[in-house]
Amino acid sequence: MRTKHFSKKEFSSFDKIYKANFINSLGGIKCANLIGTISKDNVPNCAIFSSFLHIGASPALVSILVRPNTIPRDTLENTQNKKFFTINHVNLDIIEQAHITSAKTNRSEFDITGLTAEYLNDCPAPFVKESLVKFSCKYIRTIDIIENGTHLVLGSIEDIYLPEEICLENGDLDLEKAQTVGVTGLNIYNKVKIEKKLDYVHRIE
Template sequence: MILSKQDISALSKVARLKLINAITGIKPANLIGTISAEGHPNVAVFSSVVHLGSDPALLGFIMRPQGEVPRHTYENILATGHYTINHILPSFAERAHYTSGKFPKEVSEFARCGLTEAYIEGFQAPFVQESSCKMGMRFEEAIPIPLNGTTLIIGAVEHLILPETVDIHQEVFDLEATESMGISGLNSYYTLTKYAEYPYVRPHNIPDFDV
């Protein structure tokens, strides 16, 4: 099957949305927690979190266009300068999914979807208690993407909260062991199974592949 740009444009809005959202493969499944200047907590599911650099430790995520519907996450980040990123696990994936509903700003998705707010001293934004891997983020920059009206939100990692069983000195961070999940499209959730582990690649250690 070969689809041209015209073929893709001719698809129904829903079919096109589902196809293009899924075609990149499995994406990280995270909940982003924020709190408004008035003290209203918010949490919402995102699948666009991406690594931007390790020194300094920077992560980004994509915020959909403003104006279509209120973007409480974005408003809260701008108001307070902080937010959290929390891995989604099978034990609460269904509850996490329903945070994507369009709730009024004064309604807490934590309370409505059966999730628990957690805080650490000196950090304003709420973490998701049920998550095994949590990141406390400081807002650094918002980069508009004129092509489609989205915005790249860039944040610096200020806190990491990890399971006690994780050995941070190992070469590989084992996502299967943390039970972290992935998302395809808008509503398909996947567990992660480690397939293989390969060495850091240098020219001298590349095998002679029989091709």
């Protein structure tokens, strides 16, 4: 393959949508997740995100990046109001329904897509029943990114639900078996396939 160089001047002049797809794709394949929240009026909300970030395992902390709230951002507002959100892996069976949740709407995405809201273990935020790997998070705080107006929502993992069959001996999860999908850019969905499993690398002298 031939290497093509893009200077900052060049990629900054790209069409808005083209540039969003292009820059978003540079980070590689990311996990596609549906974030479940509930409004102050108890309307369930569901939105697709690819900006999930693992912060740490002990304590178990995660975050999602939310775009600037120059227009209403239900996920951000609901999380800050209700103090809980859920993260639900998108799998092969619900790609199209999950993708539709990126559209602007005044209705509940559960009603529009036919996905099923389910409530587990007293978590006020809805889970997506059709998702196989999902967990609830308690809201901790929002970190504002002043450079572009985005918001990093920090949460602690509370309850986890997943198929027992995907749990491997050392704690790894077989996400290929769970049919979890990844996303490149804004609209290219990818299968997860385990190519090789290697041993943990310890100190090398």
